[in-house]
Amino acid sequence: MMSNTKFILGVYEDEDILLSAITNIRTAGVKIHEVYSPFPVHGIDDVLGYKRSKLSIVAFLFGVLGTSLALTMQIGMMGVDWPMIIGGKDFIPYPSFVPVIFELTVLLAAYGMCFTFFIVSDLKPWAKPRIFDLRITDDKHVMAIDLDQNKIDVAKIDKILKDNGASEVNQKTFDEA
């Protein structure tokens, strides 16, 4: 990460004003670093141009893994390692395997997806997040614009943000190694 990263922050009160501001600011040619919100804003990924998350595919793949593990385990234990006659059933009684297959599929899909989510979003108990504004987790939406990524001068960005409904415009610098 770069040291001395400088951001201009546009503070927004309302999610609808925020959404139209994002569209206008992006068309004005300003690159938005990221928008921070206290709650999920409907439609924000479209205006920011984010693609749909692939986490559902991750969940599916982990689910397939769960199904295969459950099948392998049950066939291996009941049919190969120690076959026993139980109630006159086959050594490999598939109908009896259904509940455990289902549960392990769900378990692996859920945990696989959630841990992938933690990893890709860098969520971990010892994380040191950049806090742009303490009110982000309260009631303010904050649009962060990285000055290194934009050639436009500060005063101009400031004006664009204010023209598009920002209630405050602040600056914040992070000293990071």
Next chain:
Amino acid sequence: MSSESVIREPLITGGKTVHDVTEDISRRVEEKPTKLWMLAMTISLGLFAVGAYTVFLLLWHGVGMWGLNKTVGWAWDITNFVWWVGIGHAGTLISAILLLFRQRWRMSINRAAEAMTIFAVICALQFPILHTGRPWLAIYWMFPLPNTFGSLWVNFNSPLLWDVFAISTYFLVSLIFWYIGLIPDFATIRDRARNKISKSIYGALSFGWDGAAKTWSRYETVALVLAGLATPLVLSVHTIVSMDFATSVIPGWHTTIFPPYFVAGAIFSGFAMVLTLMIVTRKVYKLEDYITIQHLEMMNIVIIITGSIVGVAYLTELFIAWYSGVEAEQYAFLNRATGPYWWAYAAMMTCNVVSPQLFWFKKIRTNIAATFVLSIVVNIGMWFERFVIIVTSLHRDFLPSSWAMFYPTFVDVGVYVFTFGLFFTCFFLFAKFFPVINMAEVKSIIKTTGEKAK
């Protein structure tokens, strides 16, 4: 020509702003514990301690400390287990199924309901674990682990084993579902924290959440997929619990109606417990603007529906017993209704089938005191339902010379008390240190369904 739809009743009243939501909910975490909370905690820790003593007696002397006999080999232990698991169905149902149906009223109650689910499942787990007699060895009996007893594996034909997988999966998935929802709210508390200790604790709990749009987008995908996974999971758990009985050959248990009947009963009792807890929490924490009468009414409607399904199931069982022409089956039901345990059957019928019908009257289902009383009545009824199914099907078995009655000992009662102590201790800790309402979700609907919204 344009037409405007009727404006719905606001879900959040009192003209709350987004900032008010933060204040109202976080304040409870930040304030010093009140006297009332200390008192409640003392009582539940007292129950826990008394119960823990009987658990010690049970483990020291063995399962013989329970009132079981050679005819009634399952009684309060599995009754309490099924009862707690049933209660544990509401939380994930509210957060998963109601999310898929886009029912926004879930947002005010899902956090507490999920917490209740997790604690109820923990309580339920005590019974099968204690029933093994030597819980420290039980891990080999319950899970397919390599062991030194010959390559002896667990039996995958057994519904009791399916139960191990179902309950553990349900517990783990509910836990992570609940926790992911808590992360943004922990971040709110972290950012408001004034002292170092709470800042670092809630900082760790919040996993470094920063509220980025990208993370929110992933978060929503995760929540939706988890809801999709948890929906069949909720239904599977009590289905598999019912198979503990339905796959046996005991008259009164060996019925195909059990899975849907158990699932409906579980939702029924779960919602009743959510109501009992939420009515108190709402009053103590002054959350009347978040958990409105409308929320209580919605839950009462779920109670009428599931209560009626349970009622239909009871009648179907009686009909099929008669219609099957199997004498043992017919006797099992005749004995339930008119035998020595008729009072338990009558309690079950009154509490579960008759009393919820009162909710057809709008006056009753929008009355808080009536809802509170009926929610407790429902859970008493659901306890009796499991007792009736389990004990009355067993106590008069195939050989009249071995007919017996079941009398609980003080250890039976004590272990049940132990789980109550455990449940309420966990719940009070949750209510004090965790945000009881999902702030982020409620904030997202303030604009569209708050009082100022048009």
